[in-house]
Amino acid sequence: MGAFVALGLFQGAVYGLLAVGIVMVYKAKRAFNFAQGEFGGIAAFCAYLLIVALGLPYWVGAVGGLAAAVAMGLLVERAIVRPLESSSRTILLVALVGVALFAIAVTVLLAEPVPRVLPPLVEGGGVDILGAGIQPQQLILLAVLAVLAGALAWFFRTDLGLAVLASSQDTLAARVVGISPEAVSRLVWGMAALVGGVAGLLYAPVGIFTPGFMTATMLVPAFAAAVLGGMTSVPGAFIGGISIGIVQNAGIYLLGQQWQVPGASQLSVFALLMLVLLIRPQGLLGKEA
Amino acid sequence: MGLLDVSNLRAGYGSVPVLHGVSMSIEEGSNAVLLGLNGAGKTTTLLALAGLLPVSDGDVYYDGEPLTGSPGARVRSGIVLVPEGRHVFPALTVRQNLRLGAWTVRGDSRRFRQNLGEVYSIFPRLGERSDQLAGTLSGGEQQMLAIGRGLMASPRLLLIDEASLGLSPKLTEQVFEAVKVINQRGVTVLMVEQNAGVLEQADTAFVMQQGRITVAGKGSAMLDDEAVREAYLGS
Ligand SMILES: Nc1ncnc2c1ncn2[C@@H]1O[C@H](COP(=O)(O)OP(=O)(O)O)[C@@H](O)[C@H]1O
Ligand SMILES: [Mg+2]
Numbered sequence: 360m361g362a363f364v365a366l367g368l369f370q371g372a373v374y375g376l377l378a379v380g381i382v383m384v385y386k387a388k389r390a391f392n393f394a395q396g397e398f399g400g401i402a403a404f405c406a407y408l409l410i411v412a413l414g415l416p417y418w419v420g421a422v423g424g425l426a427a428a429v430a431m432g433l434l435v436e437r438a439i440v441r442p443l444e445s446s447s448r449t450i451l452l453v454a455l456v457g458v459a460l461f462a463i464a465v466t467v468l469l470a471e472p473v474p475r476v477l478p479p480l481v482e483g484g485g486v487d488i489l490g491a492g493i494q495p496q497q498l499i500l501l502a503v504l505a506v507l508a509g510a511l512a513w514f515f516r517t518d519l520g521l522a523v524l525a526s527s528q529d530t531l532a533a534r535v536v537g538i539s540p541e542a543v544s545r546l547v548w549g550m551a552a553l554v555g556g557v558a559g560l561l562y563a564p565v566g567i568f569t570p571g572f573m574t575a576t577m578l579v580p581a582f583a584a585a586v587l588g589g590m591t592s593v594p595g596a597f598i599g600g601i602s603i604g605i606v607q608n609a610g611i612y613l614l615g616q617q618w619q620v621p622g623a624s625q626l627s628v629f630a631l632l633m634l635v636l637l638i639r640p641q642g643l644l645g646k647e648a
Numbered sequence: 649m650g651l652l653d654v655s656n657l658r659a660g661y662g663s664v665p666v667l668h669g670v671s672m673s674i675e676e677g678s679n680a681v682l683l684g685l686n687g688a689g690k691t692t693t694l695l696a697l698a699g700l701l702p703v704s705d706g707d708v709y710y711d712g713e714p715l716t717g718s719p720g721a722r723v724r725s726g727i728v729l730v731p732e733g734r735h736v737f738p739a740l741t742v743r744q745n746l747r748l749g750a751w752t753v754r755g756d757s758r759r760f761r762q763n764l765g766e767v768y769s770i771f772p773r774l775g776e777r778s779d780q781l782a783g784t785l786s787g788g789e790q791q792m793l794a795i796g797r798g799l800m801a802s803p804r805l806l807l808i809d810e811a812s813l814g815l816s817p818k819l820t821e822q823v824f825e826a827v828k829v830i831n832q833r834g835v836t837v838l839m840v841e842q843n844a845g846v847l848e849q850a851d852t853a854f855v856m857q858q859g860r861i862t863v864a865g866k867g868s869a870m871l872d873d874e875a876v877r878e879a880y881l882g883s
Binding site for chain 1: 698700718719720723724728729730731735736737738739740744747748749751752754797801
């Protein structure tokens with residue numbers, strides 16, 4: 360059981376990292392960003408290209424991968440989000456699902472759907488935590504999530520962070536005080552893509568990765584994590600991610616292995632989500648500013 | 649030459665012209681009023697001055713220089729709009745709203761404290777409610793917040809669009825009184841109103857009809873002019 364909790368904690372860190380980016384876009388745009396996983400996908404593939412295929416140093420690959428993710432974020436903002444500024448949020452949601460599917464299709468075309476291995480940030484043997492073998496990369500992932508969540512929570516209390524919230528609440532009022540909502544929009548998508556890129560870069564080396572690896576297995580639990588945390592709370596996304604990881608893996612152990620319940624993983628995630636939302640419909644920490 | 653000189657200003661929405669050549673001059677330090685019926689083009693005029701609406705023709709001089717640039721650049725140069733309908737940030741606190749009012753002068757913490765103190769002295773209610781969400785304020789309090797937010801940018805020319813809209817006569821009087829105080833502290837004010845009561849405190853008054861200024865003169869003189877009031881203000 361202990362090993363499952365430890366595994367869940369570190370898997371939850373990946374959910375949390377994606378959820379933090381989802382919350383960022385939701386706070387700024389009231390949009391559900393289904394493309395968040397693919398910012399990680401493009402970062403992992405570009406890093407792979409630079410490090411493994413071209414043999415460049417790790418840091419070049421990492422910077423290149425993150426730059427590609429930010430470029431994709433800015434492109435999505437300019438080409439998809441901006442033209443749909445006054446459309447319904449449902450239309451934007453569908454468009455963002457389209458972005459994710461398009462990105463996956465492009466990676467499949469360019470890179471072929473074969474499993475790949477990206478080198479980790481730090482090499483070295485695993486450590487034993489509660490009986491589970493945890494890679495150094497996973498420890499880094501959890502630490503980075505904690506630091507990023509803290510930094511983003513702080514960001515929303517700065518003048519710039521308030522400007523992001525302000526632009527989402529009243530565009531005219533934002534312009535009246537001198538804020539450029541367009542610049543704010545670019546900032547938000549650039550930052551969300553950077554966070555997504557970090558998630559992909561750190562998570563890909565934990566196993567093997569294929570086109571769509573972030574979207575296929577990570578995105579739904581990440582959304583559950585964001586909702587659990589209150590959808591507008593960065594610390595909530597952090598706590599939500601970790602809780603979902605732990606409950607999911609505890610569920611796999613208890614329901615799946617002990618009682619042979621099929622679909623134990625998904626069952627436990629949604630049971631947790633329903634339970635929390637029944638007791639606290641606003642999520643754990645839902646609050647605007 | 650005034651602080652603001654507008655001549656033959658034309659603007660509209662898309663291809664629909666609304667302003668057909670607006671001309672007016674506002675002296676530095678004055679309290680000017682722009683009156684007119686619904687749909688006359690008053691809001692359009694203020695939006696054009698604030699840089700929120702493109703101008704198709706005409707000249708605007710501010711402090712002797714041609715007025716151009718983004719809305720943000722105009723706020724920085726001292727032209728600050730208090731928009732019609734208040735437009736406070738509803739899910740932010742009163743204090744956060746005021747902090748955003750100082751967006752163009754952010755980082756200047758001395759000025760921030762000074763302006764905040766001034767806003768709280770003019771509108772003590774805002775001080776009492778500094779941690780309350782703006783969306784939960786009453787209409788009158790939201791209007792005070794919208795004006796206070798404008799003051800946080802250290803304006804030279806404050807454009808106030810229909811502050812009295814939807815307010816009780818008593819609250820309207822309070823808001824007008826506050827604007828008078830702001831003007832006495834050295835801020836040039838242009839108030840857009842449908843409420844002719846504002847003429848009592850106006851040095852200069854303009855009447856706008858269908859996108860043109862049709863009457864301009866002293867505020868007190870216009871208040872006494874029954875013909876002007878009946879013809880142009882509907883009261
Ligand atoms: N966003 C808009 N799009 C098109 N026409 C508009 C818009 N806003 C105002 N108008 C039109 O412009 C004219 C002047 O409006 P406005 O400046 O708001 O008048 P006022 O503030 O004097 O009541 C009106 O005929 C109005 O219908
Ligand atoms: Mg108006």
